[in-house]
Amino acid sequence: MKLKINEMFISIQGESSFSGFPFFFIRTSGCNLRCKYCDTKYAYEDGEFIEISEIIENVKSSQLKNVLITGGEPLIQENIYFLIDSLINNKFNVLIETNGSVLVDKINKNAIKIIDIKTPSSGECTKNNFKNFNYINFNDEIKFVISNYEDFKWSINVIEKYKIYNLVKNISLSPVYNLLSPKKLANWILEKKLNYVRLHLQLHKIIGLK
Numbered sequence: 001m002k003l004k005i006n007e008m009f010i011s012i013q014g015e016s017s018f019s020g021f022p023f024f025f026i027r028t029s030g031c032n033l034r035c036k037y038c039d040t041k042y043a044y045e046d047g048e049f050i051e052i053s054e055i056i057e058n059v060k061s062s063q064l065k066n067v068l069i070t071g072g073e074p075l076i077q078e079n080i081y082f083l084i085d086s087l088i089n090n091k092f093n094v095l096i097e098t099n100g101s102v103l104v105d106k107i108n109k110n111a112i113k114i115i116d117i118k119t120p121s122s123g124e125c126t127k128n129n130f131k132n133f134n135y136i137n138f139n140d141e142i143k144f145v146i147s148n149y150e151d152f153k154w155s156i157n158v159i160e161k162y163k164i165y166n167l168v169k170n171i172s173l174s175p176v177y178n179l180l181s182p183k184k185l186a187n188w189i190l191e192k193k194l195n196y197v198r199l200h201l202q203l204h205k206i207i208g209l210k
Ligand code: SF4
Pocket: 031, 032, 033, 034, 035, 037, 038, 039, 040, 041, 071, 072, 073, 099
């Protein structure tokens, strides 16, 4: 059983509440969206089909316990569920990043889902599948990538409408790298007294890692 993989590497986790931990990264190939600010366009097509058993061996040889599956969009490949199950059966801590357009109901409950809700500036916010809020666990995480004040206001409305603060422990707002100043976003969060969100910066980019 194979998956089309764009790249595998080790780095410091730059996103989510796991930011700062060493991780083994598996980037799948292909994405069903085309966000305007996408920083992984190279993953749209490039990649090779690799046996899942070989992927697992690669992870084992890294001697790391934390694994992040990202893309592209990992959930557009049906075999991804087998990879997640296999990693969990091998006692790895598994995080999976998804763009929120594909239903997350089939993901192993022991994996932590990081759902990136698409904001208006992405150009893809009509693709959000809000039914996903029915399939998340409290340990899962919800992320909004923010380019401007319109994105910020839109995100707050979504958080309030679905009461996301009751569904997950971590809701993060992340400024688009080199487009929105983190300080501006920090001030908006403080002005609105948003107790339930966390400002999130892409640590790996700040320290110059992949
Ligand atoms: S979902 Fe992610 S990988 Fe796909 S286009 Fe948007 S930012 Fe790029």
